[in-house]
Amino acid sequence: MPWLVFWLIAQDIAGSHGCLQCSADAMAAVREFKDTYLDKHLFWNPQLKAKLKEDLDKFLEELPHQEIDQKKYMAVIDEFSLSDLSAHFKRCLKQIMDNEVKEAQLHKEMDSCFQKLMTVFHELLPRVATCKLCMAWLNYMDQCSNECGVMSYVLTNCFTCLVRTYTCNKKYRCGERRIQVEMDEDLVLDCALHWHKFSQSVKKYNFYQVVKGKLIPMRSSMDSFLVKKEVNVNDTGRYRCDMADSSGFVSSYLDFLVQVVPAVGKTTWFPRPSHTTMTVPLALGISSRAPPPQADFSVWIVIGGTGGLFVFIVLAL
Structure with missing residues (x-):
């Protein structure tokens, strides 16, 4: 593969674009700045203006050449990382x-800005780094972040800004929970795996219940989770x-093995018994501990009192 190495070296000699220069949003921010x-704040100092513009262009060109170690540097970048880097750069x-930084502080503020971007850049490097002496496109497979499935x-090639789609193929089954x-x-x-959000393809999740070896469809949607309300033993x-x-x-x-168990430490509410028609008289026994029944004379007391009152009225008249 010597010609591949020669191709990469030739790009370095001819000059590189830099990853941020592959972002339309980032370059729009550069033109505005x-x-x-x-031009507005340094029109009376053309030398400083030219120097700051040159520093900005140099930073953009050298960005992909920043090394993680002696064998790795930036060669390609995925769309999510490029979007993150571009957002930090524009901010x-x-x-x-927005702060209306003037002539005396412009150089210092730009250096501070570049340092912050370098920190962000190095945080993104582990996702997109590749071998320095190899062609990036053919070695990115070593950096696949999916442990299973097809990602x-x-x-984006940081040197040519050429965009390509690559696929990491691994075993389809991602285990059992x-x-x-x-x-x-x-x-x-929950069907989501950490690498799903970085996969370019449009994602749709299909849920099934496995009954006697057959897949019974439950739901298909863009959501990675399914909620089944108030489950029971079935x-x-x-x-x-x-x-x-x-x-x-x-x-x-992804497979799920679900076990529904009785609730622990919760009150069990029993259903209210239904009304039944009684076909025989209800016989109530008398408890041996209950006191003997007492005679009820309240009726005779009322009758006697009423009669006595009537006799008293007649005699008074």
């Missing part, structure tokens, strides 16, 4: 312009979810 802000330049990358949930609680099946069993692209190609799948 150079052609509007610097840094905007802060200088699609959209990568065991879930124990109490009776009447909600069952949550929901115990095996479930599966897969992530598919827009064409229906399955990129990965």
Whole structure:
């Protein structure tokens, strides 16, 4: 593969674009800073203006050559990392312009801005670094972040700004998760894996319940989780979810083994008994501990009192 090494060295000799120069948003911010802000604030000092513009261009060109160690440097960048780097870069330049930094402080503020960007850049490097003496496109496979499944990358070559899509192919099955949930609680099946958000393909999640070896569809959506309300013992069993692209190609799948157990430490509410028709008289026995029944003379007392009052009225008349 000597010609590949020669190709990379030739690019270094001819000059490089730099990763930020592959971002339209970043370059729009550069043009605004150079052609509007610097021209306005340094029109009376053309030498300093030219020096600051040159420093900015030099920083952009040398950025992809920054080394992690003696064998690794920036060669390609994924779309998410490029977007993050571009956002930090625009924020840094905007802060200088919003603060109306003048001539004496401009050089110092720009150096501070470059240092901050270098810190951000090195934080992104582990995701996008590759071998310095090898062609980036053919060696990025060593940097695949998916432990399983099929992951699609959209990568930008920092030297040519050429964009290509690459695929990391690994085993489709991503393991099994065991879930124990109490009776009447909600069952949550989360199908997301950490590398899913970095995969370029449009993601759609399909959930199934496995019944006698057959996949019974439950739901398909862009959400990576499924919530099954108030489960019972009949929901115990095996479930599966897969992530598919827009064409229906399955990129990965995950199994769940669910066990529904009785609730612990909770009050059990029994259903109210239904009304029944009695076919025989209800016989109530008398407890041996109960006191003997007493005679009720309240009626005779009322009758006697009423009669006595009537006799008293007649005699009075």
